[in-house]
Amino acid sequence: MAIQAPAISVRDLRVVYADRSSHFTGLSIEALDVAPGSLMAVTGPSGSGKSTLLYALAGLIRPTAGTVTWDGRNILDLPESGRDRWRRHTIGFVFQDFHLLPELTPLANVLLPGSFENVTAKAELRKRALALLDGFGVPQRRKSIADLSRGEQQRVALARALLFDPPVLLADEPTASLDAAAGELVAKTLEEFSIRDGRTVIAVTHDPVLVERIGLKFELERGHVRGDAVRETA
Numbered sequence: 011m012a013i014q015a016p017a018i019s020v021r022d023l024r025v026v027y028a029d030r031s032s033h034f035t036g037l038s039i040e041a042l043d044v045a046p047g048s049l050m051a052v053t054g055p056s057g058s059g060k061s062t063l064l065y066a067l068a069g070l071i072r073p074t075a076g077t078v079t080w081d082g083r084n085i086l087d088l089p090e091s092g093r094d095r096w097r098r099h100t101i102g103f104v105f106q107d108f109h110l111l112p113e114l115t116p117l118a119n120v121l122l123p124g125s126f127e128n129v130t131a132k133a134e135l136r137k138r139a140l141a142l143l144d145g146f147g148v149p150q151r152r153k154s155i156a157d158l159s160r161g162e163q164q165r166v167a168l169a170r171a172l173l174f175d176p177p178v179l180l181a182d183e184p185t186a187s188l189d190a191a192a193g194e195l196v197a198k199t200l201e202e203f204s205i206r207d208g209r210t211v212i213a214v215t216h217d218p219v220l221v222e223r224i225g226l227k228f229e230l231e232r233g234h235v236r237g238d239a240v241r242e243t244a
């Protein structure tokens with residue numbers, strides 16, 4: 011089933027951070043347009059602003075200046091509670107450090123986004139969560155997340171991001187802790203989301219193999235765009 015993904019557009023975006031003695035620009039992007047259904051890699055050295063960009067796209071941080079529009083609507087205009095609700099159903103977000111709750115089981119972690127809502131179809135959601143974990147090869151019998159390997163935790167984070175079947179997936183280094191086989195499974199999954207299902211997938215990655223496979227690259231350096239914005243790697 012093809013998903014209706016939104017068009018994402020960034021204009022004159024600036025994120026200024028403060029350190030102990032001064033302010034500095036963590037991210038500065040004049041224009042970035044991501045067409046619905048794109049599969050795009052964000053690359054660049056450590057500290058170049060990749061995570062900051064994903065946070066800004068998801069409305070998880072408030073930029074110092076600029077606009078982030080989804081289907082023409084500036085998400086920064088939404089009130090905080092409205093933005094949270096919108097995000098839960100629009101974006102699957104895989105955090106670089108996972109943001110899993112170590113004392114909960116893998117299943118409970120995947121179901122976590124459902125606990126913020128009045129979800130009537132609890133059994134359905136549970137079935138979906140189990141299928142996602144199974145599909146990613148995560149052992150489900152572990153008592154807590156703390157008992158999983160880092161690579162397994164990473165796949166739990168990905169499964170959680172997909173719980174509500176979102177039209178957009180923003181993934182921060184989704185293959186960083188995976189071996190070649192598990193990395194391949196995730197790469198294939200990202201491709202399918204976009205090519206088969208029509209989702210927009212934006213993945214931050216250092217992995218040259220994944221960048222090559224993804225085909226569209228947006229490169230940052232010290233908070234600025236390197237080269238001519240989005241380009242094809244092939």
Ligand SMILES: Nc1ncnc2c1ncn2[C@@H]1O[C@H](COP(=O)(O)OP(=O)(O)OP(=O)(O)O)[C@@H](O)[C@H]1O
Nearest residue numbers: 027028029036055056057058059060061062063106
């Ligand atoms: N909350 C913050 N306060 C101050 N500086 C910050 C904050 N968040 C990020 N930075 C700085 O902004 C710059 C960009 O950070 P960001 O996390 O976006 O980089 P990144 O490209 O994701 O790096 P990595 O590949 O290491 O994850 C870095 O120099 C970082 O130290």
Ligand SMILES: [Mg+2]
Nearest residue numbers: 060061062106
């Ligand atoms: Mg980062």
